[in-house]
Amino acid sequence: MKKFNKASIIFVSLALGLVLPVSALAATTPSLGAAATYGILSSTYTNTVAGTTVNGDVGFTTGPAVAPAGTHTNYGSGAPYSTAGSAQGSALSALASQACTFTFAPGAINLSTDTTHGPIGVYTPGVYCSTGAMNVGGPLTLSGSGTYVFRPVGALDSTAGAIVSLSGASACDVFWTPSAATTLAANTTFVGTVIDNSGITVGANTTWNGRALAFGGTVTTATDTITAPTCSTPTPTPTPTPTPVLVPPLISITKVPSLLALLAAGGGSVAFDYAVSNIGTVAMSNVTVADNKCSPVTFLSGDTNGNLTLEVTETWNYRCTANVSQTTTNTVTATGQANGFTATDTAEATVVVGAALPPPLIHLVKKPSVLLLPASGGAVTYTYTVTNPGTVALNDVSVADNKCSPVSGRSGDVNSNNMLDVSETWVYSCQMNLTQTTTNTGTAQGSANGFTVTDLSLATVVVSAPALPKTGFPPEENTLWNIILPAGILGALFSFYLARKKELI
Secondary structure, eight states: OHHHHHHHHHHHHHHHHHHSOOOOOOOOOOOOGGGGGEEEEEEEEEEOSSOOEEESEEEOSBOOSSOOBSOOSSEESSTTHHHHHHHHHHHHHHHHTSOOSEEOOSSOEETTTOOSSSSTTEEOSEEEEESSOEEEOSEEEEESSSOEEEEESSOEEEOTTOEEEEEBOOGGGEEEOOSSOEEEOTTOEEEEEEEOTTOEEEOTTOEEEEEEEEEEEEEEESSOEEEOOOOOOOOOOOOOOOOOOOOOOOEEEEEEESOSEEOSTTOEEEEEEEEEEEOSSSOBEEEEEEETTBOOOEEEEOOTTOSSOBOTTOEEEEEEEEEEOSOEEEEEEEEEEETTEEEEEEEEEEEEESOSSOOOOOEEEEEESOSEEOTTOEEEEEEEEEEOOSSSOBEEEEEEESSSOOOEEEEOOTTOSSSBOTTOEEEEEEEEEESSOEEEEEEEEEEETTEEEEEEEEEEEEEOOOOOOOOOOOOOOOOHHHHHHHHHHHHHHHHHHHHHHHHHO
16 A cells, blocks of 8 residues: 555646646836827827717827817827837837747637637737637636737737736736737727827727837727727846955055165164065055064155055055164065955065175066956966065076966066166066966075075956856747647556556555
């Protein structure tokens, strides 16, 4: 019995999965813009007898012999007539772009008697398409809230006395867009907006809750009542505001001691001067400068506008004085913040006590060609600029990067002596592809007088986070195959169910 119950559960679950409806993309109501207030919008409006009432604007360039009764704020070809014509075209394009949710069998179709779409004479929201004319040949009920679009490739007409009624639907959301002329027979009760430049003819004593929009065509009435529905403007789908991706900052610090060599055995006082520059594209706040062997580091000058922000155009100067009694190498670190990122750069210097030969100094500035990449990533070229802020030429100069190689293409050795002279600037480059936000470090190194000096330079390149994918279901198409396939699978499962039941009883 347990096996039987398990098989039953599996069968029912699969069967329900096959027969329950699959969601499709819903039809949507377009904005009619300036055309929304018109009961009739045409090039030529023909009305030859009294008895027609139009509650809504009436637009035309060639007017009727007998003006209709009713309320019309706008009448004729004055503004907003032309604007309304453009709005009609835009609405028709929006409707035409919507996928069919049901397509009738080829040929003309009587909407009131068709059963292939569902219950006879009853329609739920969707886009109904035919390859031939559509006819409202009797009662027709639009059931449920949502948008209804009827799109015949051919004419639209009704049979005398036909009635279109609403059950939970709104006249604001019903649209008819035939490719040929529209003819409503006498005594028709009709609902919705017809957009048809091929012409619209309304038979006598027709009551219509909707609009006859035929800008560029002809609308003909005879003792009819047309009322343009008052509709709220459809709320447009908001365009998501992209989350701004912020650019990271870049900072550079140069450190130069007032004395590089002290001959006196006991050492002496040395002033360390620091120049902090903004080599990026965004201003930085909370700028700090700290030396691991000298304090306090005091700000001297450079904040030209006094806003405590290191602008791209500014260089801030600091100084720290210390007594050096033995050969000392110390490192200074500069930091600055912007857009949630912290930029860091370091510089080191050696002061020699008791020797005549001064140690070298080297300075590296690393800049990426781009600080911000799209979600797909891309190529970045890093440029490394190496200078000698000391007093002696450097040999064995090299530049490396912890995440990009090779660093190559040295230029700037003007006298071709393979030594970085005090007056020279050497430039290197390296290219790599980034797929995620990356911080990497460049290192410059050189030697002189038995000392080797190093400088580091960091840079961050941000790769934008990918946008969330658009999701949804494709529109359903009511084809014969969509019916045969589920039915065949359902039949096979049912046969399996019966066989299992026979075995287990």
